[in-house]
Structure formats: C-alpha cells, structure tokens
Amino acid sequence: MVTLADVARRAGVSASTVSYVLSGKRTISEETRRNVRSAIEALGYHPNAGARALASRRSNIIALMVPLRSGMYVPVIMEIAMAVTTTAREYGLDVLLLTRDEGTAGVRRIAGSGLADGLILMDVELDDDRIPVLHEIDPPAVLIGLPTDATGLTCIDLDFEATGALCADHLADLGHRDVALIGESKGVYRRHTGFAARTLTGFRAGAARRGLRAVYRPCEGTYESTAGTLSRILEERPGTTGFVVQNEAAIPALLTLLRLSGRVVPEDTTVVAICPDPVASQSSPRLTSVSVPAHEMGRRAVELLAAQLSGVDNAGSTLIPPALTVRDSSGSVR
C-alpha cells in the first residue's frame, strides 16, 4: 500500500507538505506542488480513507436512508438516489445506502460511529420516529419530505398541498364538475406518509374552493385493485369526468380500463398524473401531469446537507412549487 510517507520521501518533502498539497490549506510553492503531484501520480497514491477520517474527524461520507418496501414509487426513489449520489461526488462526498428498516438504531449507529458526516432521510412520515433522535443527537441532516413538526429541521419536498390544489384547479378550469383522486395504497396513508396526505388535503381544499364534487380512493396499483377503485368511484359518482392519479403503478391499468369502459381520453375524460415526467410522457396518450421533481429534490438535499457540513444552519422547509404540464389527456367539458 502506498502511503503519504512514501509520496513525501519520493518528492523529497515532509509528510505535512504532501498533506497540505492535497488539502490546499497552505500556500505551497509551484515547484513543490509539481514534485508532490508527480510523486502521487507515479506511485498511484490514494489517501487512506480511515486514517483521514480519524485524523480529520470527517469521513466525507453522507448516509442516504431509503424506503425498503419495494414497489413504492420505485422510479422516484431511484431517481432521487442517483441525483444524491452524483451531486455528492461533486462535493467530494460518497454516499452510504441505508434502508428505512434500520430505523432509529440506524441513525444512532451512523451518527455515533462517525461513519457518515450527515444524513439524508427519505420516506419521512408525518410523525416520524427518527425525528426525536435527530433532535437528541443533532447530526447534520436533511429530510426529503415534510413531517408535521419540522421545527429545527431542514426539509425539502415538493409542495404536495399546492400540487393537489393545482390539479383540482386544472380540472375546474376545464369545466369538470365531478372529480376523483386515485391515490397511493392504503398502507401509505395508514403510515401517514406526508406527501400522500398533503396531496389529498390540497385536492379537497382546491375542489371545495372551486365548487367541485370530489371523491378520493386509495389504490394498490395492481390491475385488479385499479379496476375495483375505478368502478367504486363510478358507482358513487357516475358523472365523474376528471381523474387525478398519484399512484404511478396504477397508470397503465387506469388508461386501459377507461378505454375498455368506452371512455375516451381526453374527449370525455381528463386524466392528470402526479409522477415523474418520463412516466407521464411515455404513456399513451401522453398525460397531463404535475412533475415530481425527483432529481431536483435529490440534488438540493445534498446541497443543503453540504452547507450544514460547512457550518451553515439552514433549518427550515423548502417547498418546491408544483408545475403542471398540459399534454394529451386534458379535455374541456362543454
């Protein structure tokens, strides 16, 4: 193994000089820098991560805690994780992958061991059990999602309440009177996952404000459950012409079922999806949608965490305003 001492010897300088060339925390003469650089190159030196972490009390690793339950908005999770990883590298950070099922013990373990310098938590519930632990040990952390009490925490999320309202407004603008929200699976609401609950709240409020009759049904996302969800909505309100779907797994099934039931999108039925853009534009017809800006959320979470690591206190919630893109599934009602 090549050590810093090896590099120093070869470059004819002291160990500390090599260290300072690497960190840039001291002014180094051009010549020395060149010598050191070429010694590093020649020897194929890589600083030892453990030694560096021990001496500097910084691992340059951040932990990302992702939901374990597979099947839950997988594309969104994946895109966030990729955005976090690539952005982290731009800050010289690596990403440690933790699953949500490590729970509070995971947060304690990571913070306590110094394995990571900070955490990014996904799948945040309204009353998340990890939050008391964050207050207790107070590590640098960013939540992707918005809990009920975000006091003292740094959060970033799409403004799902505004998203729900925006969807209702769009349907109202098109003249729809009876609208329905096809939501995530029951389990998601039971766990009081923030985004689902907030979307529903916003949708109901928006619908009420615009005088729409709104119904809501959770949906597991399978073909059968989507069929059940849809038929119950149409039983209860046969005149429903506007649909908002928040469960991307249900999208293909919903479109097929509407077709089979003789409803034509967008001529007599409008569908608005809440999902990543690629999902919306790869459907047929291409769906009007509010984009879940997964990449941006991941990137900004890292930026916020990196700021904390350099001493900035950025507690507070950032809610990304929703943007609705009209595609080929929006039709107006005469």
Next chain:
Amino acid sequence: MVTLADVARRAGVSASTVSYVLSGKRTISEETRRNVRSAIEALGYHPNAGARALASRRSNIIALMVPLRSGMYVPVIMEIAMAVTTTAREYGLDVLLLTRDEGTAGVRRIAGSGLADGLILMDVELDDDRIPVLHEIDPPAVLIGLPTDATGLTCIDLDFEATGALCADHLADLGHRDVALIGESKGVYRRHTGFAARTLTGFRAGAARRGLRAVYRPCEGTYESTAGTLSRILEERPGTTGFVVQNEAAIPALLTLLRLSGRVVPEDTTVVAICPDPVASQSSPRLTSVSVPAHEMGRRAVELLAAQLSGVDNAGSTLIPPALTVRDSSGSVR
C-alpha cells in the same frame, strides 16, 4: 464523543478488553463482559469507524456500482440494491453507492483508499472496461452479469441464454411457429450488455432447434416505439403468434397495442415476459414469465463477496437456472 477508553475506565478494565468484548476474539469472563456491556450501554458508545478501519485495515464497507442511466430496468436495479443492502447488514457490512459513470477511476479510488473492502459491480458489459482494472489491482469483487471473459472473476447472473431458449421452448410446446423477441433498447445492445445479447442468442438457438421462425427487434419502451416495433414485426411476419418481451417498460404498451389490433391474449396470441415476478403478475392478463430473480442475485452477490473477504477464493460464474411460470398469457395453437 464517547471513546473506547471512556468505556474501559467506566468498566474498570483495559482498553483491549473492551475491544475484545466487542470483537469476540478472546475469551472473556462473564462478569467482565457484563460490566463492559453495561458501560457501553450507559455511555451510548459506538466504535469510531475511522479508527477501526485504520487499525484493522477493514472498513466493513462494500461498494455497489449501479448503472446511472435512469429508465434502465429500474425495478430490477432497485430490488438488487435493496437485497444487497439488507444482506450486507446481516454480515455487519455497510454499502457505499457508486454510479457506473465513475467507471474505472471509481474502482481505483475505492480500492486504493480502502474506503471499501470489496466491490459489487452491476451493469456489466461483455467487454467491460472495469475488468482490466480488477485484474490489475485484484480487490475482492463480484460481478452481477457475465462478461465475455470471466477468467479469474466471481460472477453471478441469471442464465439468460437458457432463459431465451426456455421461452422459445415454451412457445414451441404451445404450437407456435412464428415467434418474436421484443428486446431492450438499441443502446443496451450497442453497449454489448451481456444479459440482452445472451438472451437473444439463447432464443435464436432454441427457436432454431425447435424449427421456429424467429424475429428479433429492439425496443425503446415508450408507447410509440413499442407500436413501431410491433408493426414492423407483424409486417415482416404477419403470422407471428408468440411474443417474448424483455423490456419491462414496453409491457403495458404491448398489451394495449395487441388489444387494439384485435388480437386476444392468450386466445390467439401468447406473450411471455422476462421480468421480475411482481411486474408479470400485476399486468392484465397476468403474464407467463421467466422471473428475473433480482433479490436472489443481490443476496448471493453479497454472500460471495463476504466469502472472499474471509479469504475464500470463489472465482467462477454462478448462473442461476431460469424458471418459467405459466400465467394467463399462454395459449396453445391448434
């Protein structure tokens, strides 16, 4: 910060004793163990990861390199990543997430810095540029996928060649004569990704053996491209009644398109998918499929890597035999 010395002082023993209680590498009296354990508990001690890595030359971290290109068989990647992470924890290992775009430099960086003790590489191409680096620096590593030359490497993958043949056999058994493989996007083949190429080889060989006429078309997975792919297949071979789909993104579109073209699955057309089980059983109709055992691949990759970390040389390729599950999309031709 609580250190091992703090624990030792409180328990009235030496530092090494605490260390040995933790590692179990020495026999410790019941009483001492109890004292140490309760001191650890009382102080909320967590061993410092950096110090431990430095002293033991083991980080207890493994690196997982995943494809960056989003949209590529995302559910499979995600399921593998989750299986890797949970299995790793059972071995006391943490997982560092790297993206494929760090390439060979990433492999060098991780191995050189001692950040991770070993690597699991996904998205392995037939002639992968990371392989020479693996041979050069020879870190513990497992490839998920099968390159052309796997000499000296530990690989695990589904036996995609047998998978292709199995699909052809299933269609032949049902009496189909004209069959088609709807594959991954062109980019996947251009990059010589192993699994796609091997499936095609196996499918062609199997079809030839059984006297089937087989066509193959890549497919981007969008609705439009699936429509194009399907219509070109039917132009070329209007009598095609058996389809194998390897691109899970194309599945909903394919089913819709077949329906629109008046073909009824499984009455006059059979569809076999190569995808994770949940995808197959959530489609309508539920699809006959060869399961991509993502969870098993992730778990076994970690097991193989953990074995290497404890000194076992397990170079060689493990090909998981494919299993075909008949569901509601298989129909026989009279």
Next chain:
DNA sequence: ATGAAAGCGCTAACAC
C-alpha cells in the same frame, strides 16, 4: 514556504 511531532481511537501482538 516548509518541517517536526503530537495525536485521532482503535486493534493486535506480546506479555503475564
């Protein structure tokens, strides 16, 4: 602009 040296918190001989 550079060096010398004291740790960082742990592991693993080496003692007894």
Next chain:
DNA sequence: GTGTTAGCGCTTTCAT
C-alpha cells in the same frame, strides 16, 4: 482471562 503497548496513515498545531 486480562493488561501494556506499539502502531495504523493521516491532519494539524507549533516552530522556524
């Protein structure tokens, strides 16, 4: 069964 101690490879004062 337990203690003593010498590092692991780096960062960072303190000197000059």
